[in-house]
Amino acid sequence: MRRFLQRHVSQIALSPSLALIAIFLYGFIAYTAAVSTTNSKAFPRFDNFVGLEQYWRLFHTPRWHVAFTNMFLFGGLFLLVTISLGLVIAILIDQRIRAESFFRSIVMYPMAMSFVVTGIIWQWLLNPTLGIEVMVHQLGFTSFRLDWLTNPDTVIWALVVAAFWQGCGLVMALFLAGLRGIDEDIWKAAAVDGIPAWRVYVFIVIPMLAPVFLTVVVLLSLSIVRAFDLVVALTNGGPGVSSDLPSVFMFDMAFRRTNLGLSAASAVVMLCTVLAILIPYLYAETRERA
């Protein structure tokens, strides 16, 4: 007995975690997938199998359409803004500046805060009667309008700017680490040849950062699919449902509208979206190493 324990101590130490993850992760994913094939309302029931009907219903629900489209719209804009500005800020900080750590810390501190806090801050700044709009009016530009939070057509920008404010630090840090990893000799050679710095960045340095771009895109995409707290705190999906996202839809259906079957179907679609991002990435990573 003692010998058995000693020989398998590693597996024994891991088994509680493995059991918990097997149940709470894989078991529960299977459970949700099973619920999504039933007509469950307030409580999960398995005696009313409806096949894929919930998925059919999901994609015929106008609100889900808004939420699902928003995910791509918000995601695309957020990726574009955060990656381009994150890279530019990293390049600015990489110019052997004074007080580098000061600037780095300022760009990165929002990461420490919860999305609820970020959402509330930007709700305040974008408030048309008290926030930035009034400040600009008082500076004399009285025709300035910043009605993102009340305009269904532009509300997505409110999410983008708040998510950028929170997420830029990480992207900047990853790019900065990438820039620091580039061989100094490239810069020396370019200087000898008299190539202007911007051309070195565009044609040599940025292509060399391709792996960093890949990592950043995957990390941000995962966070886009999961985005929840920011929307709840900043717009609560409004005006109307114009800034709804899949996570908010899922939550509403599960906990407020007591439509567990439909909610489960939306959660499974979210999981599939993550897998669609992740599987090609992991495939590329493992091929690269092999």
Added chain:
Amino acid sequence: MSAPTDAMPRPARSGWLTSRRSKAILKRTVLYLLLALVAFFFAGPLYILLSTSFKTMPEIQSGGLMSLPHEPTAQAWVTAWGEACIGITCGGLKGYFGNSMVMTIPAVLISVMIGAINGYALAKWPFPGARFVFAALVAGNFVPFQVVLAPVAVTLRTLGLFGSVEGLVLIHVIYGIPITTMLFRNFFLSVPNDLIKAARIDGAGFFWIFFRIVLPLSPSVIVVALILQFTGIWNDFLFAVSFSNPSSAPMTVALNNLVNSNFGVKEYNVHMAATVIAAAPTLILYILLGRYFLRGMTAGAVKG
């Protein structure tokens, strides 16, 4: 970049050199202007948050978003902490701050301990299938937690833990396993195997080696894991809003209820003070331990 020209003797009336010099100065000026703009964009909101929290409501309504408070008052802070109405109770945030602490501290300590043991077992006591076990555990980092919300709610109800702080601790511990395991396993791979082999030849066991050799070699990864878990659990909203009730709600939920409630007059100064209180613990960690913080965030960015 501009430094070397200083050392050169400047030929009189040489237009070429002065223009190159002024060009370099211009470049630096533009660079620092852009950086100042960046700093303003990121730091401005925090400044506005703080200055608004010390203003009175009439002053807020008169505009002046960027101005310092004319007559700074801590009244909004007192209200936010002890008097503000959240839902139907009017006891301020202090109870919820307590809930968050009582939830976060045990959840962080337990999940970091479990992750350390798992990571050590996987990295230093490998067995057939260890790689598969690692992959199965770590895949949990990528799963959007929406897909487990409903079954977790059912499970917590069955266990009688729904709506309790203990239930939230349990959930945070379980779903913290993937990230802490990954963090420790990757770090422990760098601990030399010879040390462990030597100790095993001397008859040392699994836990003796863990506590006497491996842990003392890894204070930095422990700090990173503690910060990462503290930030993640303190800031969590999804689990908190799904599985808590009004008496066990953590800060994030209470703050959202306070600010986004549709009842009563909106006291913006109180909202801002409450927001600072909610952000303070993790911000302080960031200020004190920024270096470890970044390492944790890059490792933790994958997780939900």
